Amino acid sequence: MNEPDLLSCVLPTVNSSLNIKDVLEKICDIVTDVFGFRAVWVGLAGEGRGKSIIKSVMQKGFNRGSSASFPLVYQKETIGSINICAGSKNAFTPARIELMKKFSCLAAVAVKNAKLFEETLKTKEQLFQSERMATVGYLTSELVHELSNPLTTILGYAQLIQQQKFSGPSKEDIDKIVSEAKRAKEIALDLLNFARKGLMPELKKGNINSIVNQVLNIKNYDINQNNVRVKKELYGKLPDVMLDSRQIMQVLLNLLDNSIYAILAKKSAGEIRIKTEVITRGQRETSRIEFSDNGIGIPKESINKIFMPFFTTKPAGQGTGLGLAISRRIIEQHGGQMVVSSKPNKYTTFYINLPAQPGL
Numbered sequence: 001m002n003e004p005d006l007l008s009c010v011l012p013t014v015n016s017s018l019n020i021k022d023v024l025e026k027i028c029d030i031v032t033d034v035f036g037f038r039a040v041w042v043g044l045a046g047e048g049r050g051k052s053i054i055k056s057v058m059q060k061g062f063n064r065g066s067s068a069s070f071p072l073v074y075q076k077e078t079i080g081s082i083n084i085c086a087g088s089k090n091a092f093t094p095a096r097i098e099l100m101k102k103f104s105c106l107a108a109v110a111v112k113n114a115k116l117f118e119e120t121l122k123t124k125e126q127l128f129q130s131e132r133m134a135t136v137g138y139l140t141s142e143l144v145h146e147l148s149n150p151l152t153t154i155l156g157y158a159q160l161i162q163q164q165k166f167s168g169p170s171k172e173d174i175d176k177i178v179s180e181a182k183r184a185k186e187i188a189l190d191l192l193n194f195a196r197k198g199l200m201p202e203l204k205k206g207n208i209n210s211i212v213n214q215v216l217n218i219k220n221y222d223i224n225q226n227n228v229r230v231k232k233e234l235y236g237k238l239p240d241v242m243l244d245s246r247q248i249m250q251v252l253l254n255l256l257d258n259s260i261y262a263i264l265a266k267k268s269a270g271e272i273r274i275k276t277e278v279i280t281r282g283q284r285e286t287s288r289i290e291f292s293d294n295g296i297g298i299p300k301e302s303i304n305k306i307f308m309p310f311f312t313t314k315p316a317g318q319g320t321g322l323g324l325a326i327s328r329r330i331i332e333q334h335g336g337q338m339v340v341s342s343k344p345n346k347y348t349t350f351y352i353n354l355p356a357q358p359g360l
């Protein structure tokens with residue numbers, strides 16, 4: 001095959017994909033399979049080794065070979081390089097060098113196309129996300145407004161009843177109505193702050209174990225009613241950390257609600273496990289909460305979406321899809337991280353790490 005034929009036959013192959021990894025792999029394949037070199041490494045400028053591709057068809061006696069590098073230049077910008085090893089000492093004849101230079105020009109165009117495509121996709125995603133956030137902001141203000149009025153009424157009447165002379169269980173029930181109505185109002189305001197990107201935590205020394213216990217008390221009725229077994233493994237010497245206890249409570253309440261829902265959806269004996277522990281790395285102490293359930297789990301295609309605002313698989317009216325988005329934001333504003341791991345129909349575990357002091 002003469003040189004123009006060779007290049008016109010490889011051109012469609014190298015241009016047939018818009019995925020950078022595929023393009024780099026195709027370049028490697030052509031260098032080894034069509035041009036017959038023994039090994040090739042294609043790297044992108046400024047991308048580190050993570051995105052480079054190496055292909056080798058080496059046999060014995062390789063160390064007597066020769067090597068050459070060809071830059072990938074697109075409109076005077078070097079965007080990467082093709083580095084080739086050959087089996088024999090004099091493999092790079094002037095004619096082959098010329099051929100490889102021309103091939104590198106074609107390859108550079110294919111790589112640039114794929115890079116531009118990737119950037120366009122990223123920009124589109126960002127635009128989509130910001131449009132979504134604008135909608136969140138608008139809907140949230142509406143929602144909070146709608147919620148505030150009935151909540152204020154509930155709270156007002158509950159406080160009136162609270163002032164009358166009740167005792168025993170009735171008094172406890174009324175106290176619960178008052179405290180929960182107050183909490184609902186706070187959540188509504190949090191929602192507003194979330195949409196406005198506020199929500200900075202008010203940090204005070206607090207203990208995660210006692211927040212876990214408080215949350216379990218609040219949800220006691222729901223847990224028993226749905227026959228869910230709760231297994232607590234709370235680390236006894238968990239140190240106090242700087243946190244906004246109301247916000248951490250909100251995170252745990254959402255996790256509990258989600259777990260109960262996932263357990264009910266599976267229709268088998270449900271168990272929720274809450275474990276706390278301390279992780280020490282050097283001087284840094286982190287409190288970790290591990291929150292698991294054996295409910296329906298999260299399918300692979302949803303796992304990357306569950307922290308997005310408004311992602312919900314619950315029927316209309318049963319979930320807003322804001323629970324985990326708010327929770328992760330809260331944890332990150334405490335300087336921590338929140339991640340998930342799940343196997344459909346087996347388990348879902350959320351891991352929350354909270355540093356003893358944000359910023360340390």
Ligand SMILES: Nc1ncnc2c1ncn2[C@@H]1O[C@H](COP(=O)(O)OP(=O)(O)OP(=O)(O)O)[C@@H](O)[C@H]1O
Nearest residue numbers: 258259262297306312313319320321322323324348
């Ligand atoms: N423990 C879990 N098991 C299975 N799926 C879960 C679990 N936790 C969350 N999910 C999935 O993640 C989605 C998002 O959860 P998130 O808490 O953000 O919103 P939601 O519970 O649907 O609504 P809400 O705003 O009322 O919390 C859920 O709809 C569900 O599909």
Ligand SMILES: [Mg+2]
Nearest residue numbers: 254258323324
């Ligand atoms: Mg939820």
